[in-house]
Amino acid sequence: MTTTVIKNAQIVNEGEVIQADLRIVNQRIDKIATDITAKQNDIVIDAKGCYLIPGMIDDQVHFREPGLTQKGTIASESRAAVAGGITSYMEMPNVNPATTTIEALEQKYAIAAEKSHANYAFYLGATEDNLEQIKRLDPSRHCGVKVFMGASTGDLLVEAPHALDAIFRDAPTLIVTHCESSPIIAENTKALLEKKSTLTIEDHPIQRDTKACYASSSYAVGLAKKYQSQLHVLHITTAKELDLFAAGPIENKHITAEACVHHLWFCDQDYARLGNFIKCNPAIKTQADRDALIQALHSNKIDIIATDHAPHTLAEKQVEFAKAPAGLPLVQHALLTLFEHVNQGRLSLPQVVEKTAHNPAKRYAIAERGYIREGYFADLVLVDMADSTLVTQDNTLYKCGWTPFLSTHFSAKILSTWVNGQQAYQAQQMPISSKPEVMPLSFNR
Template structure:
């Protein structure tokens, strides 16, 4: 691998923007300076007028392998992620069979080692009977344990109070939670069925409402406080839940929260045009909830922005509301959607980098990633802020071949992605490198 010199980029890193050159050698950043004299051994990238960011670290994706590869695979979705500027991801256990043993967890690492283009880690799924598997997790090797504290599929729903106490009191790894109350959801659906002949997508935020989210997330936070657990609450979607989290820097927090790009982009008004394409759990809710999420991003109550990328086939999505599965494919457009928010003055570019790269690296204690620093892995994304990107179903790189952003032109364009020093996306095409991806390591 040649040494790569990225010249004249505007670096966005650690709270500031400045112009500099970046020299990559093998898998690391070896020098950052205002001017680095190029050598004939350097592969030179002219990045004047472009932003250079640390690659996005997505702490929540569903890549559907094993068992659900008609929707997506580690190979297909990691390539879409790389094209979207995501250089590392952490993938969820609700595959088939569910990832509920350390042996099954390690089998997914083996698949990723062969097929992933982006750096990877995988969560163990909690059940009501696998506490010994949870206790066997190695926090230096495994990103965490996923607890579905609400409606789920298969045996991944955990509701028994004693089991939850056991998990929160004894997990050696970070606990991440999906928080929605199944009894409240069932109650809301039953009430609607008495009132209406037909339940439609517009009822989704009524069925999976603020009360269902808050009842579950407040329970998780109470457990974490009781047992001094390390808790990260995923995909916050309501203003009410934000009162559970503290403002300020992610450093030193035991309880943190995440917002997802679709809850920052869509509101319940979009169900009229998008229908089941934006059906997700937790549901997309009101414009007031959306505005509250941005306020919480600004004051630090929300620490991380992720995708919850969850592809389904278009045929599955085009069934009636109650049978249509929940989830959206998002990794290819996530970072671009945040650039639109910057253009609309809803957040700053420094905040985008903080929430998508720095904070995930800090919260998960990821070794050597999440920052543009000498000695760190060269996981980088180059963005043209004046480029345009038209998102269409037929140009989506996902295996499912559709996007919830169909027809939208983003204000920026990703023109390069580097993973461990390899350029894996050149702005138009995926560049295959078998050795590019690495298993994430954690400083525990």
């Protein structure tokens, strides 16, 4: 039996911050109390002045395995995630081959069981002709079905109305969508090329503009209302799209929305400095859009914050704009960006915890995670909000080897991460600790 006692922590949980001790026994939180006496063989950590929060549950990552492992692997990217305070993740189907069958889905679970540093779940990718595979999803085991409503290639692009209707009618799990209209993107690109011969990174949010996003997201919301589907719209980027979503608590919503950390951090003014390193789909938009997303976190029109972590090699990014792939690595620095919002007064720590842990647990009905509660799995992060983190090449863990946050000086520091009660990361130890015992997420639905 392994017992850890965390003393004098400021515990951030369910809208409150309380000073208390916490005891971990094996995988779970055994006790939370004002004063817990440690026994002789207990591991004791003095957390005085620091905050203890539930680990982030990231419902949108691309870890690139199988088939694209030059960019990242389940092992490398989950290791970076744990260093960033992410203790559970849900991974996307656009790998090679794409995850469009239950058999391919289960193969990814097998890889994660052996290699992952964090708890895991995987999405099935929708195509225009795999409805029978979608119907085979197990709501207690599989997190959902991913529908690329535009902005994808090959079988994963689903645009035919009959196919979308069938998915929204028959999917047995949560439907998550990437919403951009391919026809509108094509129209915008054509109009740009009539004015100039070569497009640049500054054209990216013009190609993939508010109109393209809203046309697709409003279509998805309309389908969900028609069929009373469980819909979660990923990475909202525009102020206009926020009109599609209800304000208020996530409970009892069947249509929810998400923002990603890079859309809350960067705006189009950053393209001149960072270029292709912040090329992503949907595109980073204006400062006004970014400010509207932050406000929507306060009104609860945005329910969840995720990463959309999507690494590419440095060589792939260092080409002309049109040929550069979209996506950037984020899991190691996601929570640090949110803590910066806290220290700058834009968000509160309880809000960050709600959007990164509580609400993902609620929306996906994740069993025994997402909160600091006695009996729950001990997925925990210890944070010093008064220390700092300088992002360097040497302390960046992504397999791709680069980060858009290079040389950023964050005003908080992640000290430790526990996954299922095991200390999986310690800031003083690089490389990070040995791989913890992890498990697939399970869902009470």
